Amino acid sequence: MSKFSALFTLAALLVTTSVAQPSFSGPVPVPPADARPDVLRRAYLQRVNETLDWYQNAITPAKPLTREQILVKLVRKQGDAQVSQRVLELMAEPQSGDMFWMFPWTAVSFAGRDQLSPEARAAIRDAWRTYFPMRGDTENHWTMYYASLFLMSEMYPDEPGDTWFTGKSSAENLAEAREYLIHWLDLSTTIGQGEFNPTHYIGEYAIPMLYLATWAKDPAMRQRGRMKLDWLMADLAANTLNGVLRGPNARTDDTSVIERWNALASYFSWTMFGNTPPPSGYGGWGIYFAIVAENYELPEVIRRIAVDRGSDFVQRDLKRSRRRWRYSDVEMAPICKTNYLRRDYAVGSYQGGLSDPIQAHVWDVTWAVPDPRGVHNTIFSAHPLSSAQVMQTYFTELPDAMIDGLSSQGKPSYDVPDKILGCSPYEKVFQDLDTVIALYAIPEGVRFPHINGFFSRDLVNVTEDKSGWIFAQGGNTYLAYRPLAGYEWQHLLGYRQLPSQGGGYRWERVDHGDKGDKLLHSPHRHNGTIVQAASASEFASFDAFRAAINALPLKFSLAPVPSVTMQTLRGKRVVFTYGEAPVVDGKPVDYAQWKLFEGPHLNAEKGSGILTITHGQLSRVLDFNTLTITDQVTQ
Amino acid sequence: MNPTSRRLALLALAVLPALTAGCVSPGHDLYLFGSLNPKGRVAGARDTALNGVYRRADDGSFQHLGINYPAMLAGSFDPRDSRVFYVATINGVLCTRDGGRTWRIGTSWDMTEPKGVMVDPNAPDTIYAALPDGLGISTDRGQTWTRRENGLPARGKYTQVVTVDRTKAGRVLAGCETGIYLTENAAQSWRAVLTTKETVNDIQQSPHDPKFWLAATQSAGVLASRDGGLTWQRIPGLSAEHAHYNIAFDPTHPQRIALGGWTYGLLTSEDGGATWTDRNAGLPAKHRVWRTAIDPDTGRLYAAVESEALYISDDFGRTWQNGGMTGARIQSFAFVPKAAK
Numbered sequence: 009m010s011k012f013s014a015l016f017t018l019a020a021l022l023v024t025t026s027v028a029q030p031s032f033s034g035p036v037p038v039p040p041a042d043a044r045p046d047v048l049r050r051a052y053l054q055r056v057n058e059t060l061d062w063y064q065n066a067i068t069p070a071k072p073l074t075r076e077q078i079l080v081k082l083v084r085k086q087g088d089a090q091v092s093q094r095v096l097e098l099m100a101e102p103q104s105g106d107m108f109w110m111f112p113w114t115a116v117s118f119a120g121r122d123q124l125s126p127e128a129r130a131a132i133r134d135a136w137r138t139y140f141p142m143r144g145d146t147e148n149h150w151t152m153y154y155a156s157l158f159l160m161s162e163m164y165p166d167e168p169g170d171t172w173f174t175g176k177s178s179a180e181n182l183a184e185a186r187e188y189l190i191h192w193l194d195l196s197t198t199i200g201q202g203e204f205n206p207t208h209y210i211g212e213y214a215i216p217m218l219y220l221a222t223w224a225k226d227p228a229m230r231q232r233g234r235m236k237l238d239w240l241m242a243d244l245a246a247n248t249l250n251g252v253l254r255g256p257n258a259r260t261d262d263t264s265v266i267e268r269w270n271a272l273a274s275y276f277s278w279t280m281f282g283n284t285p286p287p288s289g290y291g292g293w294g295i296y297f298a299i300v301a302e303n304y305e306l307p308e309v310i311r312r313i314a315v316d317r318g319s320d321f322v323q324r325d326l327k328r329s330r331r332r333w334r335y336s337d338v339e340m341a342p343i344c345k346t347n348y349l350r351r352d353y354a355v356g357s358y359q360g361g362l363s364d365p366i367q368a369h370v371w372d373v374t375w376a377v378p379d380p381r382g383v384h385n386t387i388f389s390a391h392p393l394s395s396a397q398v399m400q401t402y403f404t405e406l407p408d409a410m411i412d413g414l415s416s417q418g419k420p421s422y423d424v425p426d427k428i429l430g431c432s433p434y435e436k437v438f439q440d441l442d443t444v445i446a447l448y449a450i451p452e453g454v455r456f457p458h459i460n461g462f463f464s465r466d467l468v469n470v471t472e473d474k475s476g477w478i479f480a481q482g483g484n485t486y487l488a489y490r491p492l493a494g495y496e497w498q499h500l501l502g503y504r505q506l507p508s509q510g511g512g513y514r515w516e517r518v519d520h521g522d523k524g525d526k527l528l529h530s531p532h533r534h535n536g537t538i539v540q541a542a543s544a545s546e547f548a549s550f551d552a553f554r555a556a557i558n559a560l561p562l563k564f565s566l567a568p569v570p571s572v573t574m575q576t577l578r579g580k581r582v583v584f585t586y587g588e589a590p591v592v593d594g595k596p597v598d599y600a601q602w603k604l605f606e607g608p609h610l611n612a613e614k615g616s617g618i619l620t621i622t623h624g625q626l627s628r629v630l631d632f633n634t635l636t637i638t639d640q641v642t643q
Numbered sequence: 644m645n646p647t648s649r650r651l652a653l654l655a656l657a658v659l660p661a662l663t664a665g666c667v668s669p670g671h672d673l674y675l676f677g678s679l680n681p682k683g684r685v686a687g688a689r690d691t692a693l694n695g696v697y698r699r700a701d702d703g704s705f706q707h708l709g710i711n712y713p714a715m716l717a718g719s720f721d722p723r724d725s726r727v728f729y730v731a732t733i734n735g736v737l738c739t740r741d742g743g744r745t746w747r748i749g750t751s752w753d754m755t756e757p758k759g760v761m762v763d764p765n766a767p768d769t770i771y772a773a774l775p776d777g778l779g780i781s782t783d784r785g786q787t788w789t790r791r792e793n794g795l796p797a798r799g800k801y802t803q804v805v806t807v808d809r810t811k812a813g814r815v816l817a818g819c820e821t822g823i824y825l826t827e828n829a830a831q832s833w834r835a836v837l838t839t840k841e842t843v844n845d846i847q848q849s850p851h852d853p854k855f856w857l858a859a860t861q862s863a864g865v866l867a868s869r870d871g872g873l874t875w876q877r878i879p880g881l882s883a884e885h886a887h888y889n890i891a892f893d894p895t896h897p898q899r900i901a902l903g904g905w906t907y908g909l910l911t912s913e914d915g916g917a918t919w920t921d922r923n924a925g926l927p928a929k930h931r932v933w934r935t936a937i938d939p940d941t942g943r944l945y946a947a948v949e950s951e952a953l954y955i956s957d958d959f960g961r962t963w964q965n966g967g968m969t970g971a972r973i974q975s976f977a978f979v980p981k982a983a984k
Contacts, residue, residue: 140710142712142733143733145756154752169747173746174747175737175738175748187752333801334801337798338798339798397841404756404775406844407861408885408931409905
C-alpha cells in the first residue's frame with residue numbers, strides 16, 4: 009500500500025535550515041492595490057525568486073548541493089562543473105522515491121540540458137534504465153509518473169526498450185503516457201477530480217502540469233498542461249478565503265484540518281495571488297514549481313476570483329470519490345460539494361459518505377483571521393471511522409495489515425477514537441448557505457460508535473446555552489453549534505513526531521491541557537450536529553445572535569433515524585432525514601442535477617470538458633474538447 | 644551499494660548455518676517474492692533495502708535477483724524455460740526472459756496492481772492476471788494483454804487470485820470478491836461456482852488429486868471441492884470470523900495441508916483437511932503468517948511471519964527455526980523444477 013508522499017519529511021528537513029524565509033516570517037501579504045499587469049507580474053516573479061533565493065542562500069561550501077539547490081543553479085544558468093559533479097555523485101548512489109524521484113530528475117534533465125556535462129546527463133538518463141520506480145496507486149502518483157515519463161521519452165526519442173526501466177521503447181512509453189494523461193484529463197474535466205481540493209497534493213498536480221506546459225514538445229500536450237493548470241488554480245481561487253483553502257478536501261492531514269493555512273495549497277495562494285504567507289520551507293515541494301513558474305502567467309480573471317471577497321457567493325462543484333475496487337456498487341461515487349464564501353467566514357461541505365478512506369475532510373465552518381499562522385480557525389464534527397473493509401474498498405490489500413501499518417506510514421490518527429480526520433459512510437450532510445446539518449446513524453458493532461466535535465482553542469465566548477446550543481465566536485464570526493445527543497468535553501491530544509527507529513513514522517500524543525483544542529465527545533450512535541454561522545456585523549451583539557438562533561423553530565428526533573426540521577438563520581425551512589434527500593422550502597435537493605461547477609465564478613456542465621471562469625467583465629473559457637482558451641472582456 | 648543497503652542485503656542473505664545442511668531441494672529452485680521493509684514504506688520513501696525477487700542459493704541463503712522493487716506480489720514461471728517468468732507488481736505484470744536481468748512491463752496503464760499471475764502449464768504462451776478490476780490475459784508470452792471478463796459481474800470482480808487447472812489447458816479458477824468463477828475456454832466465458840460476501844484470497848489444487856481444490860477466504864472460512872472446483876463445501880472446524888490468507892498442499896504427502904493467516908497463524912492438517920492443529924508454538928508471539936508453503940522435494944514447511952522472518956519446520960510445524968529474511972513480508976513462494984531450462 010502506498011498512500012503517502014514524502015512531502016512532510018521533505019518539509020521537515022527544509023525547516024531546519026537557518027536561512028530566512030522572508031514571507032513565511034514576515035507580515036501577512038496584502039494583494040497590491042495597483043492591479044496593472046506589469047505590477048502584478050513583477051510581484052509574482054518576486055515571490056518566485058524569493059523561493060529560489062531561499063534555496064540558493066542556503067548553499068555553503070561545507071555541504072554538498074541538494075537536488076533542489078542544483079535545480080536553482082541550473083535555472084539561474086549557474087550550471088558549472090560543481091553542479092555536474094554533484095549530479096554524478098547523486099546518481100552514483102542508490103535511487104529511491106518512485107514517482108517523487110521521477111519528476112525532480114525530469115526537472116534537472118530539462119533545466120540542465122544545455123549546462124550539465126555529457127557525463128552528468130548520461131548518468132541521469134541511465135538511471136531511467138537502472139532504477140525502477142513504482143507507479144503507485146493514487147491519482148497524484150500517476151500524474152507525476154506519466155507526466156515525467158512523457159517528457160523524458162520526448163527528450164530521448166527513438167531509444168529501445170532496454171534503455172528504459174519499463175522495458176518499452178521511447179515511442180511505447182510516450183504513447184502509454186499520452187494515453188493515460190488524456191484519459192485522466194478527460195475524467196477530471198467531465199466528472200471531476202478524485203483527489204479534489206487537496207490541501208497538500210495540489211502540488212503533485214500543479215507541478216507536472218507546469219512541466220508539461222513548459223517542456224512538452226507536443227504542442228497539444230503543452231496546451232493541456234497549461235489549461236489544466238488554469239483549471240487547478242481557478243478551483244483553488246474559488247475555494248479560498250484570504251488565500252487559505254476552505255471547505256471539504258479529498259485529502260488533508262491531522263495538522264491542516266485544524267490549522268487550515270498550514271498546507272502546500274497556501275504556497276500556491278501566496279505565489280499566485282499574494283494574499284497569504286507561504287508555509288514553512290515554501291511547502292516543501294514549492295521549489296519544484298518555482299523553478300519554472302516564470303513560464304506560467306496567471307490569468308487575471310483567476311486572480312480576481314481569489315482576492316475579491318466583496319460579495320458573498322456559493323460555489324457548487326462536482327467531484328468524484330477515489331476509485332473503489334470492491335465492496336461497492338459504484339466505481340467512483342459522485343461528490344457534490346458546496347462552498348459558501350463570505351468576507352468573514354466560509355462554510356463548506358459535501359453530502360457525506362465515503363470519498364477517500366483516510367484523509368478526507370467532509371465539512372466545516374472556517375473563519376477569517378488577520379494572520380492565519382498557527383490559528384485553528386475551524387469548527388466541525390466527524391465520525392471516527394476505522395474499518396478494514398472500507399480500506400479494502402479502496403486499496404488492493406489483505407484485510408489486516410493496513411490499519412496496523414497506517415501509523416508507521418504517516419497516518420497516526422486513523423485508528424484512534426478521538427480522530428477528527430476522515431469521512432464515514434454513516435455521516436450524511438446537508439448545507440444551505442451558512443447552515444450545516446450533519447446526521448449520523450452508526451450501526452451496532454462499528455468500531456468507535458461516537459461523534460467527535462472539534463472546538464478550537466482559538467474560539468472565544470464559548471457558551472453552553474440551556475437551549476442546547478453551544479455558542480462561540482471565531483474572529484468576526486458568530487457560531488452556533490447544536491449537538492443532537494449528549495456529550496462530554498475532552499482534551500484533544502496532539503501528535504508529535506518522534507525519530508524513526510528502523511523505518512517508518514513514530515508518534516506520541518501530546519496533551520496541551522485546558523489551553524489546547526477541545527473535543528466534544530458524544531457517545532451516541534444516532535446523532536447529529538447543526539452549525540450556523542453569521543458575521544458579527546449582522547447583529548448588535550453576541551447576545552442578539554444567541555437570541556436569534558434560539559428563536560428559530562427547530563425539531564429533531566434520533567429514532568428510527570436522525571431527522572431535523574428547522575428554519576435557518578437565513579429563513580429557509582429545511583427538513584433533513586438521514587438517508588433521504590434534504591428538503592428546502594418544500595423542494596427536495598436533487599444531487600443528480602449537480603453540475604461540474606456552478607456559481608458566479610466557475611461554471612461547467614457535467615460531462616462537458618468546458619470550464620467558464622468569470623469575474624466581473626473578465627472571462628476565460630477552457631475547452632478540453634478543442635484544446636482552446638478563449639478570453640473575453642465584456643463592455 | 645551504501646552501507647545501510649549492504650547491511651540489509653546481508654540480513655536478507657543470512658541463514659543460520661545449521662539450517663543449511665540437507666535443506667537444499669535437489670529438484671526445485673525456490674523463489675520468494677516480497678520486500679524487506681514493508682513497515683512504514685510509503686511511495687516516495689527512501690529505500691535502503693533490496694526488495695523484489697529472491698532465489699535460494701545452494702547454501703540455503705536467499706539471494707536478491709534483478710531489480711530492486713518493493714511491491715512484487717506473485718510470480719509464475721514458464722515450464723519450458725525457468726528464465727522466463729512473470730511477476731504481479733503494483734506497476735502491472737512484469738516479464739523477464741533472461742532470469743531477471745532485464746524486464747518489461749507487459750501491461751499498460753489500463754491494468755494496474757495485479758494480485759496474482761499464472762502461466763497455463765498446458766498452454767504456456769498464455770498467462771492470466773488477477774486484477775483488482777477483473778481479469779487480464781496474454782496469449783503472446785506477456786507481450787500484450789487484454790481483458791476477458793465475459794460472465795464476471797460488472798461490479799464484484801475484484802480478483803485476488805487466479806489458478807490454472809494443471810490437467811487442462813484453458814481451465815482456470817478465479818478468486819474474486821464475490822466468489823469463485825470458472826472458465827473452461829481460456830477466459831472466453833466465466834461462470835460462478837461459489838458465491839461469497841467477501842474476497843476469496845487463495846485457491847490451490849492438490850498435487851495428488853487434481854479434482855481436489857481448496858479455497859481460503861476472507862469471511863467464508865476455508866472451502867473444499869472434490870469435483871475440480873464445480874461445487875464447494877466449507878471445511879468444518881475452521882473459523883470464518885477472520886481471514887485465511889493462503890493454503891499449501893504438501894507434494895510429498897497426500898494428507899498434509901498447511902493454512903496461513905494473520906489472525907490464526909499457521910494451522911496444519913495431516914488427514915487431508917478433516918482435522919486441524921494450531922502450529923504457532925515456536926513462531927514469534929505475533930504469529931501473523933502472511934504466506935505459507937511446502938517444499939515439494941523435502942516436505943519442509945515454511946511460514947513467512949509478517950515483518951519478522953521466514954520460519955522453517957522440518958517436522959511439519961511441531962518445531963520451528965528462523966530461516967532468515969529478517970523483517971520481510973514474503974508475498975509468495977515459487978518452487979521451480981531445476982530441469983526446466
